[in-house]
Amino acid sequence: MTPGAWIYMLVVWGIIIAVNVYCFYKLLKKND
Amino acid sequence: MTDSRRKDRWATRYGLIMAMAGNAVGLGNFLRFPGKAAPYGGAFMVPYLLALVLLGIPLMWMEWTIGRHGGGFGHGSTPGMMHRIWRNPISKYIGIFGILLPAMVGIYYIYIESWALGYAWETIVGSYWGKTDYQQMADTFTAYLGTGTTSTFSFSPKAYFFFIIAFALNMIILSRGIAKGIEVVAAYAMPLLLVLGIVLAVRVLTLPPVEGRTIADGLAQIWRIDDWSVLKRTDVWIAATGQIFFSLSVGLGMVHSYASYLQKHEDITLSGLTACSTNEFVEVILGGTIAIPAAVLFFGVAETRGIVAQGPFAIAFHALPVIFQQMPAGHFFGAAWFILLFLAGLTSSMAMFTPLLLFLEDELQLTRKKASLFITVGAFLLMQPVVLFLHRGVLDEIDYWMGDLGLVIFAASEAVIFAWVYGLAKGWEEMHHGADLQVPRVFYYIMKYITPTYAVALLAWYFYDGFWGKLTMKGASPEVQPYLWLARGMILAVTIFLVWGVWYAWRTHPKFFEEEKSA
Numbered sequence: 200m201t202p203g204a205w206i207y208m209l210v211v212w213g214i215i216i217a218v219n220v221y222c223f224y225k226l227l228k229k230n231d
Numbered sequence: 232m233t234d235s236r237r238k239d240r241w242a243t244r245y246g247l248i249m250a251m252a253g254n255a256v257g258l259g260n261f262l263r264f265p266g267k268a269a270p271y272g273g274a275f276m277v278p279y280l281l282a283l284v285l286l287g288i289p290l291m292w293m294e295w296t297i298g299r300h301g302g303g304f305g306h307g308s309t310p311g312m313m314h315r316i317w318r319n320p321i322s323k324y325i326g327i328f329g330i331l332l333p334a335m336v337g338i339y340y341i342y343i344e345s346w347a348l349g350y351a352w353e354t355i356v357g358s359y360w361g362k363t364d365y366q367q368m369a370d371t372f373t374a375y376l377g378t379g380t381t382s383t384f385s386f387s388p389k390a391y392f393f394f395i396i397a398f399a400l401n402m403i404i405l406s407r408g409i410a411k412g413i414e415v416v417a418a419y420a421m422p423l424l425l426v427l428g429i430v431l432a433v434r435v436l437t438l439p440p441v442e443g444r445t446i447a448d449g450l451a452q453i454w455r456i457d458d459w460s461v462l463k464r465t466d467v468w469i470a471a472t473g474q475i476f477f478s479l480s481v482g483l484g485m486v487h488s489y490a491s492y493l494q495k496h497e498d499i500t501l502s503g504l505t506a507c508s509t510n511e512f513v514e515v516i517l518g519g520t521i522a523i524p525a526a527v528l529f530f531g532v533a534e535t536r537g538i539v540a541q542g543p544f545a546i547a548f549h550a551l552p553v554i555f556q557q558m559p560a561g562h563f564f565g566a567a568w569f570i571l572l573f574l575a576g577l578t579s580s581m582a583m584f585t586p587l588l589l590f591l592e593d594e595l596q597l598t599r600k601k602a603s604l605f606i607t608v609g610a611f612l613l614m615q616p617v618v619l620f621l622h623r624g625v626l627d628e629i630d631y632w633m634g635d636l637g638l639v640i641f642a643a644s645e646a647v648i649f650a651w652v653y654g655l656a657k658g659w660e661e662m663h664h665g666a667d668l669q670v671p672r673v674f675y676y677i678m679k680y681i682t683p684t685y686a687v688a689l690l691a692w693y694f695y696d697g698f699w700g701k702l703t704m705k706g707a708s709p710e711v712q713p714y715l716w717l718a719r720g721m722i723l724a725v726t727i728f729l730v731w732g733v734w735y736a737w738r739t740h741p742k743f744f745e746e747e748k749s750a
Contacts, residue, residue, distance in 0.1 A: 200447040204455040207273055211280070215511050222505035226244065229501075229667055 239409045241492050244502065246414035249421040251506035253578025254485050256424065258343060259477045260514040261572060262543035265453065265523040267470050269539050273456035276515075278471035282685075283511065287475040289674060289682040290642055291507050293649045294481060295499040296662040298490025307491045307589025309484045310733045313645070316653040323737060325648070327729045328641035329484025330586045335633040335722060336483070337401075337583030338610060339617045339626045344576030345397035349375065349390060350548060351569035354555065354562060363556050365530070365538070369549045378622040385621040394618060397577075398611065404581045405588060406603035409492055413581055420574045421509075427571040428517035434564055435525045444531065449524025452532065465692070472689055477634070478514055479507060482642030485582040488589055494665075501668035513575075521568070522546050529554045547572065584610065590729075594736035613721055616714075623714035624707070631701055632722055636693055643686035655679040 200208075241247040268275045301312025309329025313322040353359055359371050373379040377387030404412040438446055461467055476482055490499065526535040526546055538545050547568075555565035584606050591602035616625050649658050659675055699705075704712055 200451045201455055204273060204451055207276075207456070208450065208454040211276065212516055215508065215515055218504070218508040219512050222501060222508055225501055225667060226248070226505060229498075 239492065242410045242414055243418075246410075246418050247489070247493075248502055248505050248509070250409075250413050250417035250578075250582075251486065251489055251502065252509035253417040253421050253424075254489065254582040255478065255480045255506060255510035255579075256421070256513045256575050257478075257480070257579035258340075258347075258543075258572060258576050259474070260510070260518045261522065261575060262547050263477060264474060264514050264518045265521075266539050266543045266546065267474050268519065269452045269523045270536065271461050271467050271470075272452065272458070273454045274459060274461040275467060275471055276454070277462060278468045279474060282468075282472040282475040283507075285677055285681050286472060286685050287479045287481065288504065288507050289678045290481040290646060290686070291479055291486065291503050292500065292662055292670070292674075293646060293658070293678065293682075294486040295490045295493075295503045296658060297645065297649060298487035299493045299495065299497070299499055300661055301487065302491025302493060303495055305593055307488050307593045308586040309487050309645075310590065310736075311594060312487055312491070313648065317648050322648070323733050324730065325641075325644050327726070327733060328637060328644070329487055330590050331722075331726055331729055332633050332637045332641060333483045333485050333583040333585075334587045334610070335629055335637075335725060337580055338613050338721075339629055340576065340583060341397050341401055341580050342394055342614060342617055342621075342626070344573060344580055345394040346376070346390070346544075346548065347569045347572035347576060348397050349393035350552070351566050351573060352393070354552070354565035354569055357562060359552060360556060363553055365534075365549055365553055368552050369545070371552075372544070372548045376621060384619045385623075386619055391618065394614075397573075397580075398614070400577065401580050401584070402603065402607045402610075405584050405606065406599065408599065409489075413489075413585070416581060417578055420578050424571055424574040424578070425513070427567045427574070428513060428521070431564065431567055431571065432517050432520040434558075435521050435528075438525070438528055438558075441528050442531075444528050446524050446528055448532065449527035450520070452523050452527055452535070453519045469689070469692055469696075472685075473635070473639075476638055476642060479510060480579065480582075482638035482640075482645070483583075484586045484641070488586045489582065491589070496665040498665050498667040500662060500666040500670050504668060522551065525554055526550050529557065590732065594740060595732055596740070613725070616717055616721065620714050620717070624711050625714050625718045628715045628718035629722065632719070636698070639686070639690050639693055643683070643690040646683040646686045650679050650683045 241250075268279070297309075297312050297316060301307075301309075301315050304311065304315050306312050306315065308326070310323040310326035312329075313326035316322070353375075359368065362368055362371055370379070375387060376385060376390050378385040404416050406412070407415075435449075436446055480486060493499065523535065523539070523546070526538060530538065530550065535546075535550075538550050541549075551568060552565060555561040555568070558564055587606055588599075588602050591597045591605060592599060597605065617629070649655070655675065655678055658678070663669070704715055707715060
């Protein structure tokens with residue numbers, strides 16, 4: 200893995216995890 | 232708009248999201264995705280992510296909207312739903328795809344799912360332990376399926392036993408309905424699937440080097456971009472776009488049926504995005520981390536490429552069992568892998584006969600009991616050629632027409648009808664009734680212009696590339712061709728039944744079709 204590939208992978212993972220956190224946070228907040 | 236006469240409802244929003252995510256998360260997340268991505272490296276992820284944003288997520292929102300809208304009129308399947316958004320006699324017949332495709336995919340999907348169940352058992356009892364060579368495991372899998380013989384039938388008692396268990400489980404869940412069946416299973420199976428996936432991913436990421444290879448060498452097969460010119464190749468774009476379709480289960484009619492249980496004031500934008508993002512977490516992060524990196528670590532890059540070229544089952548059922556035998560606590564991790572696959576399969580397959588069940592209930596007015604019995608008997612009979620003539624290509628033939636071309640036809644049709652016939656202004660408003668998430672305005676233009684165009688272009692490519700050869704059975708040996716005709720006959724028989732069903736329902740239903748009768 201080149202440094203660029205690590206960054207690429209972690210950025211995509213980060214975006215996916217961030218969208219998941221955002222969605223579930225909004226859902227939980229709504230259900231409060 | 233009338234109220235749905237169906238009393239069954241999603242008991243909780245958590246259950247709905249787990250069921251929708253479970254519908255999307257399937258065998259393809261762990262088997263198909265890494266197999267498609269690995270040959271192209273990190274370049275594959277560029278068209279993949281673009282297709283997700285421009286096609287996958289918009290289509291998901293469209294299907295939730297069409298489903299909830301149709302459900303408000305008491306339709307749980309797409310013939311009625313398409314009729315409600317396009318008052319043209321042909322629309323209800325286009326909607327047949329949304330029953331035909333999932334049911335025909337379910338015919339073979341449940342059998343594949345049963346292999347994972349069978350191999351979970353084989354791993355727990357250690358029946359293949361000691362066969363540490365790739366070819367030995369390939370032969371073991373052939374023997375398990377009974378496909379290695381030159382006899383007429385591909386049959387093995389063990390595979391058939393686990394097929395019966397998987398089939399019975401699916402039919403029991405289906406007959407119990409949404410809240411007591413599908414929702415209950417999804418509510419437990421999805422968290423368990425996520426835990427197993429995370430445990431396996433962490434285990435793979437922490438594996439020590441093997442013969443100088445590290446796990447980073449395996450991840451590089453998915454993420455490192457060696458050659459940007461790959462992006463000029465049409466086949467990469469088609470493979471990536473196709474993967475988004477299969478992964479999100481759009482263009483199949485199942486999302487519509489689940490969404491039909493929602494009330495008009497219930498959110499679909501946030502729920503839809505949550506189901507999508509859960510699917511992407513499982514596919515890209517877990518699916519991309521387990522099979523290919525582990526295979527590269529133990530077999531090396533060249534051999535892994537050869538295994539991937541043999542198809543998605545080679546890595547799951549031949550290569551990984553070899554690896555599990557070389558790992559500490561291999562029985563545990565091996566069983567976790569196959570249980571994970573089985574749960575991924577089950578949470579998808581239990582949705583596949585739901586559109587047909589709801590069509591029989593809502594439009595042909597059968598009772599739940601009669602409709603479940605009809606599906607159980609019909610599906611079981613149709614599954615026999617898939618099981619018994621597996622080695623003659625019956626499964627692959629149904630997969631191409633239904634699980635490949637068919638869903639692109641239906642997705643392109645519904646995208647055009649929703650955006651251009653029903654009208655996106657109305658569709659956008661409908662989508663935002665009760666919404667907990669205001670979708671950014673840019674998606675209005677994406678859904679209006681890009682999604683339908685993209686889907687139609689993909690469909691055109693399917694017809695241009697491979698369709699004629701497939702239709703004329705190019706390359707198929709003469710002894711296999713009767714079996715391919717058998718597969719087509721099965722598809723035709725179910726299609727004729729559904730065409731008759733729609734024709735009959737639209738002339739006899741006392742409640743839903745009064746305006747058509749009066750016209």
